Amino acid sequence: MDPHHLRLLRELGDRGSVAAVARALHITPSAVSQQLNTLQRSARVPLTERSGRRLVLTAAGRALAAAAVEVMTALDRAERAVGGYLDDPSAPVTVCAFHSAALTWFPALARRHGHVRCADEDVAQADFPSLVGDYDLVVAHRLAQHPPWPTDRVAVVPLIHEPIYVAMAADSPLAAKPRLTAVDVAAQPWISTHEGFPVGGVLTAIAAAAGRPLDIVHRINEFTVVASMVAAGAGLALLPAHTSPPDPRLSLRPLDDLPIGRYIDVLTRPETLHRAAVRTVLDTLRTLSHPTDSP
Structure with missing residues (x-):
């Protein structure tokens, strides 16, 4: 009735x-x-x-x-x-993020909002939208050349566009060069992510630009581990410009002939944005991702 x-x-x-x-x-x-x-x-x-x-x-x-x-x-x-x-501004809000974003923003997020519940999710790009069923806010990333998020299924709130640089040991001969191209780095051993993860697809573009296949010797998703491997001379890797912790053992360089970047966005179900507590946490994520915009 x-x-x-x-x-x-x-x-x-x-x-x-x-x-x-x-x-x-x-x-x-x-x-x-x-x-x-x-x-x-x-x-x-x-x-x-x-x-x-x-x-x-x-x-x-x-x-x-x-x-x-x-x-x-x-x-x-x-x-x-x-x-x-x-x-209710203090209702619990669940947030998940991929590792480098979690490392960069979770501590400040938890410090500012005691009602936030954080979790790390290391998934392939195609799997991020499905996480909105388990979390209120999903911090996701995708390469600029990859398909956009399915806006018929999720609401998308852009955070930042982040450049991705080639990382090398600080004492590498490549670090002495002020400018690098795909040809300069193609002959080196490489550390990549696992198949299906956003950064991994960039190496295919580097190989195509250099006209030769790359030698991928290690596959590691966790960027802090990658950074330590690069510092030890195990190979080159791609690391994000803003969400990688500063490391004096490394030098990061852009590729002049192949600009690389990724979009970092927040995915959520549209109805979730009706909650005041969720909007407050989302505003904090925006502030944290643009620290130079803060007063």
Whole structure:
């Protein structure tokens, strides 16, 4: 039974006529009658009857109208509960992020918001949208040349566009060069991510630009481990410009002939943004990702 139809039945019992109900609810008498007829079709016994020219409730109708009061009360209580949940600035908010973003922003996020629950998720780019079913906010990344996020399934809030640089040991001969090209780096051993992860696809572009395959000797997703391997001379790697911790053992250089970057965005379900607590945490993520914009 439609709660709106139940309300009409209750109003008819309280106000005594279809015309009075129509005036009170600012609809036409015919609309009231049509909706009461719809309610009648879902009942096994008559709910209304004619008393002279007036439509009145039967005994069954009066019983249902009394029950409608309880239904309206419960719905009002439910709406108030939902409203309180949506407006509560301290309600728990779950956030997940890939490793380098988590390392960069999670400590400050947890420090500012005691109600935030953080988790790291190391997944392939195509798997980020599905995480919105498990978390309120999903910090995701994709390469500029990759397909955009499926906006028919998720809401997308852009954070930053982050350059990706070639990382080498600080004492590498390449570090002495002020400018690097794909040809300069193609002959070196490489450390890459696993297949399907955003940064890994860039190496294919470097190989194509240099006209030769790359020698990928290690596959490691965790950038802090990658940084240590590069510092030890195990190979070159691609590291993000903003979310990589500063490391004096490394030198980072852009490729002049092949600019590389990734988009870091927040993915969420559209209805999740109705929550005040979620919007507050999202605002903090925006601030953290643009520290130079802060006063």
